[in-house]
Amino acid sequence: xxxxxxxxxxxxxxxxxxxxxxxxxxxxxxxxxxxxxxxxxxxxxxxxxxxxxxxxxxxxxxxxxxxxxxxxxxxxxxxxxxxxxxxxxxxxxxxxxxxxxxxxxxxxxxxxxxxxxxxxxxxxxxxxxxxxxxxxxxxxxxxxxxxxxxxxxxxxxxxxxxxxxxxxxxxxxxxxxxxxxxxxxxxxxxxxxxxxxxxxxxxxxxxxxxxxxxxxxxxxxxxxxxxxxxxxxxxxxxxxxxxxxxxxxxxxxxxxxxxxxxxxxxxxxxxxxxxxxxxxxxxxxxxxxxxxxxxxxxxxxxxxxxxxxxxxxxxxxxxxx
Amino acid sequence: xxxxxxxxxxxxxxxxxxxxxxxxxxxxxxxxxxxxxxxxxxxxxxxxxxxxxxxxxxxxxxxxxxxxxxxxxxxxxxxxxxxxxxxxxxxxxxxxxxxxxxxxxxxxxxxxxxxxxxxxxxxxxxxxxxxxxxxxxxxxx
Numbered sequence: 001x002x003x004x005x006x007x008x009x010x011x012x013x014x015x016x017x018x019x020x021x022x023x024x025x026x027x028x029x030x031x032x033x034x035x036x037x038x039x040x041x042x043x044x045x046x047x048x049x050x051x052x053x054x055x056x057x058x059x060x061x062x063x064x065x066x067x068x069x070x071x072x073x074x075x076x077x078x079x080x081x082x083x084x085x086x087x088x089x090x091x092x093x094x095x096x097x098x099x100x101x102x103x104x105x106x107x108x109x110x111x112x113x114x115x116x117x118x119x120x121x122x123x124x125x126x127x128x129x130x131x132x133x134x135x136x137x138x139x140x141x142x143x144x145x146x147x148x149x150x151x152x153x154x155x156x157x158x159x160x161x162x163x164x165x166x167x168x169x170x171x172x173x174x175x176x177x178x179x180x181x182x183x184x185x186x187x188x189x190x191x192x193x194x195x196x197x198x199x200x201x202x203x204x205x206x207x208x209x210x211x212x213x214x215x216x217x218x219x220x221x222x223x224x225x226x227x228x229x230x231x232x233x234x235x236x237x238x239x240x241x242x243x244x245x246x247x248x249x250x251x252x253x254x255x256x257x258x259x260x261x262x263x264x265x266x267x268x269x270x271x272x273x274x275x276x277x278x279x280x281x282x283x284x285x286x287x288x289x290x291x292x293x294x295x296x297x298x299x300x301x302x303x304x305x306x307x308x309x310x311x312x313x314x315x316x317x318x319x320x321x
Numbered sequence: 322x323x324x325x326x327x328x329x330x331x332x333x334x335x336x337x338x339x340x341x342x343x344x345x346x347x348x349x350x351x352x353x354x355x356x357x358x359x360x361x362x363x364x365x366x367x368x369x370x371x372x373x374x375x376x377x378x379x380x381x382x383x384x385x386x387x388x389x390x391x392x393x394x395x396x397x398x399x400x401x402x403x404x405x406x407x408x409x410x411x412x413x414x415x416x417x418x419x420x421x422x423x424x425x426x427x428x429x430x431x432x433x434x435x436x437x438x439x440x441x442x443x444x445x446x447x448x449x450x451x452x453x454x455x456x457x458x459x460x461x462x
Binding site: 107110111113114116117120136137138139140141165168169172177178181182205206209224225227228230231232234235262264267268269270271274275278 | 393396432433434435436437438439440441443444445447448450451452
């Protein structure tokens, strides 16, 4: 068990580094599923590994060894997990359990509040236009879910842009994307190393909705331009707002005279989404997916193997006395 | 608004002015809407007094805002040891305030999904380069 138990603790670190490149390369729906499942599997594996460390160290505590009739010399020979390691693992495990409980409570309350708000709002044609000077548009999970747009934003967009925005938000509600992000963040509460994966799910869920809107409207550039327009409106203007609007709406829907490779690798989500929409639709990358699933299997299998090893050792120690 | 059994308890603490519970709730909502920011029950009480609507006891105000919160007309956030309240009926709601009310807890990835998240200066410049034609790019970015 000795080395094997540390593998499920190292693989999450590998996954954390790979999260953002994977999110950029994979088709958004597949990426979302992969990353969400990955956070759950890896969080489960690392939690199991910690539990195994605690169990193997605990089995050698004299009182417990007596209770379980375990032979200490056999245990010590078979698995030299020190008491210190066991204690540290126990602490980390407790912290993880607390973190998950707190995150669950926060999320559950936010979701309940969202459902309550959604129930109280009445929409005409699927959109709630809320008067106010803010520039905001979002999907509110509920039964039914609501799409909320602030009045000022609604008036600033023309019909085509509104269609793009609505298609995007409807994709969030229909696809229940909030479930993916919630699960991912819950899992990363159990293992904070996995946080980059949860953030990557935030991004792929937006890309998923973007691609859906692009298919529905039939115009990738329109969706890209709408994102750009809303982003500019929502940001404090560095030049007069009217000029910014004029430039974006007048020019952004035409293809540029010459195409340039603009690197957005280290940019925030908004430029990356726009760049992805200005590029051709993403394809399924079977090889990459298979590789990622393989790594997850390795993590799962090594956790299982480590558990089996400990079980075998305890059985062995039980026979002797 | 309707009276539903709160009136007798309120009546005791109202002092000079006796009004049905529904009217009190409407005044509290009006104070909160006019404020444009979250208020604690103490602050609501002060503003009610400033409006010369008679003296309400602190516990009365707390009761009213709790009932409004239970009815789903107010959002509530922790502030120090107590709460602050924001109006939540669709008629007076600004989208910004609603999303603040839903961001419960330290985890700001709340369940609602915004169309566009924050944009840094660098991102804004990148965006212009991506969407605006080279030849027609305006100066000043």
